[in-house]
Amino acid sequence: MKIVAIEAIPFAVPYRKPLRFASGEVHTADHVLVRVHAEDGVVGTAEAPPRPYTYGETQASIRAVIDTVFAPELVGLSVFDREKIHAVLDRTIANPAAKAALDMAIWDVMGRRLGMPVTELLGGWTDRMRVSHMVGFAPDDVMVAEAQRMRDEHGITTFKVKVGRHPVSLDTRACRALREALGPEVELYVDGNRGWSTAEAARALDEMADLGLTLSEELIPADQVLGRRWLTGRTSIPTVADESATRPGEVTRELLDGAATMVSIKTARTGFTSSQRVLHLCEGLGAEVVMGNQIDGQLGTACSVAFGAAHRHTSTRAGELSNFLDMADDLLVEPLRIADGELRVPTGPGIGVEVDPDKLAHYRTDS
Template sequence: MKIDTVEAIPLAVPYRRPFAFASGVATRADHVLVRITTDDGRVGHGEAPPRPYTYGETAASIVAVVRDVFAPLLVGADPFARERLRADLARTVGNNAAKGAIDVALWDLAGQACGQPVHVLLGHAADDVAAAHMIGLGTPAQMVADAVEMCEHHGVEAFKVKVGRDLAHDMAAVRQLRRELGDSVELYADANRGWDADTAIVAARRLADFHVTMLEEPNPADDVLGRRRIVRESPIPIVGDESTITLGGVARSLLDGDAQAISVKVARTGFTDSAKIVGLCEGLGVTTVVGNQIDGMLGTVASTALACGQRALARHPVEVTNFLLMADDVLAEPPVIADGRAAARQAPGLGVAIDPDKLAHYRTDR
């Protein structure tokens, strides 16, 4: 089995409502579908959600680097040779979402060829996981309404709350969420680098009073001394996310005292590097959780597979609900969140099929 073609297809899918956070606002999914076809007719898929305000990638840059740089390295290669291909792609710096989508598509192909689901190839720690929902910035009433909808319709009992703007407004939202949802629901917070160090320290102490379990990316990571001061003074663990986007970056952050837990995202480290990060953290006794890059349906399926494959991830709620923000998508069969859980697909590979009519409708290159 050899790789025959590599495609990067830009998509534009509207959201049902905007999703706001401290570093930006998303109103539609300008994602890229990466499709790798082999000479025996198998097709592997990966989703690249660009976040230019976080990582610098755009849909156009992902399409260009996949088409012009990565495809020539991949065509003719063995899709099982992930380590060799990983080294070839690493010669081009950055472009994390593009590389992540390629890696996901390669694992999809490997699973199909082996007749096994990806989560089984990754370790088969579980067949389903608890789902966590990411609540975007809004008024306290809007944020509570979002959480209540997820509780009532999907049984979700874990929420990541976006904060990082005005401290009083943020605390009012968290206070109301805790009051409405009760003490049995898990809340953790994500500031997306929105506060300075002093504000973040005050916020961490107040969040602890509301039984918030973790605080993600409280301030800009290049404020190195400020971040370390937050870690020392916070009563709740500080989570590295967009400041820890590579295996080496995770190692440096943990050893330098910049974070106490790590959010792993398939969208930027694929399955291969995500599993390496989880192994590193497990060896150091550091918690890892699966984060969400406002993934579409394909990215959600991939995140669920990663979490079900790795024991260290399967024990924590997984951020896999935000595809519900999208008005539609290109998968023939959407993911399902039921009774607060997301199940890994049992078909070989990722177990996904693309709806050709929806792909034709939402692609932006034709």
């Protein structure tokens, strides 16, 4: 079943409130909808969220590389030529979100053609995941109120706290306020988005040592090699490599160097195929994983939960699957719903969701 056409459609959906973290802030989901058309009329769809301050991609660059570099080489290949497809993608460096969206849209075509959910094709471990919600970079009472609302309305009891502010005390105080308000039964962990120095991160972990944090993620930049190794070695809290470990080679480096003890897998940057390679590498090295989020919309979140639920190791911990709740609207016909702290994998072939053509027409920015 050959690929006959590929579309990269820009769209913009506003957030209800700005999302802020150490590496930047986002006011609008300026994403790209990627469609892969097969010769029998089956269409696969995925979402590419650009993060210029993290990976260097923009909405314009994602469209350009798909339209001018990838599409001319992929059209004519069969969707089942997975190694040939990735040979084409791997010839071009970087561009992770563009590559990931193409990969997932092709998996969507395969699932639809075979009449099977992608999550079953990938592994079929379970049909749902526990959900973690992100809070941070706001006054303490605002963060506490949001976490309490997520617990009351959606049953979420795992929270990722965005840290990395200056001074450090802003974040340690916020984490303490969350722990005191939510109680010991709620899971809290922190993500610095590379915002602190080694000394600041060490101080922060010391100040929060009694809060029962379960993970610490990317507190300092990836190029602070000695600092990361020293920081990971002095704490009992598992250290998660995220944007420093986007490819199998980087994962190997971070784990074997002692800079991290866990890895965050994000389908928005490694698709389904490369995410499996990262997962299997981590399993072979005995490292835990967590499903991360690249501030995906509902389509991207559907991809994340499909992959996370497909495998035993990715479904062990709560996945970061709730950022779409901060968007004012979305593109899907049937919206995703989080209940009792869980998100179910959408049913149906492929990724299991459908894009509403009227909403796409309203939010697309190229017409």
